[in-house]
Amino acid sequence: MILMGDIIREGHLTLRTRAEEVTFPLTEEERNLAHDMLEYLINSQNPEMAEKYGLRGGIGLAANQVNSLKRMFALHLADEKGEQLSFVAINPKIVSHSVEQTYMTSGEGCLSVDRHVPGYVPRYARITVKFMTVDGEEKKLRLSGLPAIAFQHELDHLNGVMFYxxxxxxxxxxxxxxxxxxERN
Incomplete structure (x- = not known):
């Protein structure tokens, strides 16, 4: 189980290093990492679990943030329709994006950043993405709103880029x- 102490903070070299493509089939270690990252997000959004284990709430977590240079991240959040999106993206890519941009009026936060960083973070408003699942299945999704913003935030992590x-x-x-x-509700 990943805890806050397992998440590295800004200033750590791994956060500025490009993660490497993952090959299939996944090793047991890679499968466990994928599971643990998603489990952290689910637990962090459960008030009882978050309080019990001292977890900061999160909607995305990249492997870089737990000091692993694997091209994978987990997302756990609701889309505009209230549908739950919960997945691990392995070797994720943006295959197309809108010309229109968006930004969170409240700014972005990050589990690896323990301070508030004011300012707008420009992101594509709509993206089409491809990634592999833990089982090696290719997925293609169209994302907008918060899921699109979160996907781009986590993909940046895999490229050694911080939101600020x-x-x-x-x-x-x-x-x-x-x-x-x-505007986030």
Missing amino acids: DRINEKDPFGEIPNATPY
Whole structure:
């Protein structure tokens, strides 16, 4: 079981290192990592489990964040229709994206960042993604809203990019051209 102490924090070299493609079939260690990352997110959103184990709530967790350079991350969140999205993406890619951008009006947070970083993080408003499941099945999804933002945030982790790298340093709350703000409920 992954706990907060297992999640590395900003400044750690692994967060700035590009993760490596995973080959199939997965090793037992890779399967366990995938399971544990998703389990952390599910537990972190359960008030009793979060309190019992001191977990910070999260909707996404990349392997880099638990000091593993494998191209995989977990997401656990609801989409615009309230449908639960819960999966581990292995070797994820964005295959197409909208011209339109979006950003969270409240800014983004990260389990590896223990401070509030003010500013808008520009993201594609809609993306089509491909990834492999733990069982080696290829999945293709179209995402928008929070799931699209979260997917891009986690994919950045796999490339050694932190969300605040995308904030305009000179004008953190400056207008983002061709963007529609996203308000989280």
